[in-house]
Amino acid sequence: MAINLENYLSDNAKNMRRSAIRDLLSVATRPEIISFAGGFPNPETFPVEELKDIVNELMDKKPKEMLQYGSTEGSVALRREIVKRHRADGIDCDIENILVTTASQQAIDLVARIFINPGDTVVCGLPSYLGALQAFYSYQAVPVGCTKDEEADIVIKALIASGRRPKFIYAIPDFQNPSGETMDMAKRQALIDVARKYDMLILEDSPYKDIRFEGTSYPTLYSMAPERVILFGTFSKTFAPGFRLGWVLASKEIIDRLIVAKQSSDLCTPIFCQEIAASYLEKGLFDKNLKNTIDLYRGKRDLMLECLEKNMPEGVTWTRPEGGLFMFVTLPEYMNARELFDVAIQENVAFVTGDAFCCDGGGLNTLRLNFSFASNEQIVEGIARLGRAVKRMLK
């Protein structure tokens, strides 16, 4: 009586990729393992008492709205707060430019859905965020990577010459995931110029921009070319991922298309979560907590850098991110991070191998470390373990 599922699956389904992180994490569930694998915010940053008060207040004030269906575009109150933040950042926008999404993963998915035809090429970084790659694959896109931002022009020109014109460039300009690197002003301008030259869209994924430890913030790509940039924001790293709240900032025309896509995708994001977030922002609690989060993560970054310095053998290098959640480690050429992973698991420490972020199958001697989630004690002990594992792999 059993059916043969393969006979039914869509071409999209056949092209989907499991999350490498998910598979790695499932290996790394033993409690003695210190994990630098996920992209989890630190639970110390969760504003528990404030949120309890907010829920109680909202359930007294407007329970019927909290528990009923919301609109597809999202809570007006929340969109107003998002607009306020973007305006403070020098962006000219209104609530019609905002679509609230079930965190930024859905934002990427919806944008991929309305733009990608099977076989379409998409330009991204080498490495780049694997969740975005997953979304692109699920619509049968072909991601084509650039090792450096400066390569975008050449890569796009070559794709067009081969009849594979890409529709958009996917970029994470601030504290890139996984590299931790930030595009400077010249690189931003160059990317905009390339997009204009070839009449392409830019997807600006911006989950970490608010989490800057030092240096000065650069303008968003959106502010530089609002007609062709689609920005993804999220509250998962700066507030609480448990609410799954993100948004798209784009032209009204694009937002309108995304609303239609979201209608059939999940109708609306939980209004219960949206109203809590709106109130949290309205009360000014977000900015206060963000400052503490930045201080906490800066300390963890510094500690991890110090531990890497102390524990890593010669020939291993790493990025020094000015913000965000991740740093990226490059091993000697001959070393394979997947093999290192097995050794590291024996040493009770976990990370994500860099190849998961590389659409060209490269990055074999790289790995990503998250520094936001682990306690300071775990960072000290975990990097010592990782150092031992790397040393066991030395030739």
Added chain:
Amino acid sequence: MAINLENYLSDNAKNMRRSAIRDLLSVATRPEIISFAGGFPNPETFPVEELKDIVNELMDKKPKEMLQYGSTEGSVALRREIVKRHRADGIDCDIENILVTTASQQAIDLVARIFINPGDTVVCGLPSYLGALQAFYSYQAVPVGCTKDEEADIVIKALIASGRRPKFIYAIPDFQNPSGETMDMAKRQALIDVARKYDMLILEDSPYKDIRFEGTSYPTLYSMAPERVILFGTFSKTFAPGFRLGWVLASKEIIDRLIVAKQSSDLCTPIFCQEIAASYLEKGLFDKNLKNTIDLYRGKRDLMLECLEKNMPEGVTWTRPEGGLFMFVTLPEYMNARELFDVAIQENVAFVTGDAFCCDGGGLNTLRLNFSFASNEQIVEGIARLGRAVKRMLK
């Protein structure tokens, strides 16, 4: 500088349909309008005080889990409660058979995504739930309708003969949306037989099954053929839509594919909402509240039937649902429900025209009435207004 969006859109995007309900509702926002258009549960059924207590309790007990990322498949606690309910209904299943979704709209979307290739046919009712049709269109499926369940065999045979073999049948066996009709045992068995005969899947959309006013409940299609039925459940009608919680019940093999699709779609459904729902179910509050909801809606159905009897002219007929949220009205052949809608809006009453639910463009003389949301006073006054509008259309 403006871009021409049409040049970028995917074929999926071009095939998407806006929700007719959304457009109708946007016309019907004046406060004096009584709306029978949406599918909203009655806010009187929302367990506000119980939910406040639960949130406070959970935020004291496990705030870090409430606010952190959850797993893609959903909270273990919530899946256990869903399994318990299905087992009580005679279904053999385990938590590996359950995927928690951002309400059942996402469940339909994910299933469409993993099965539909552009141009694939899908068999559904005439009429059928428009949100499902929207999801199918968004992957370029071609829905083919059956006026009666008995027609499925002939329709599928014809499609196969023409080289357009459908992959699945979409059915709402209990208190169908919009018709309000329920499939009896013979019809259920016949549908299963047809699916087996042509080796097809069945999508069993089951949002209303728990809301039965009278008569005896029939077994789910899933219980009759678990190897080829995928069941969609939701808490939107029996608990609170503001949490956006639904689920898929299917074979482990299918759930596994859906997990991969959900990873790239929105990673996970808010764990905050899931834990609240799990606790609400664990405490037995769900069943207690469900009883009250059923009593409330039975009264509203009876009242609406009575009002239709009193106010509708000869030649107008309607269904008498044994449960659920909707009844379906058939006007005389010559009457057009879209034209009636304009007259009804003048009379300050709104509904959804039946053609929105018909993939063949038919159903022009039909309309859907929701009886769960309006107050009793609004039902009395609203149906009187609708009666006046219909009478103005009489030839």
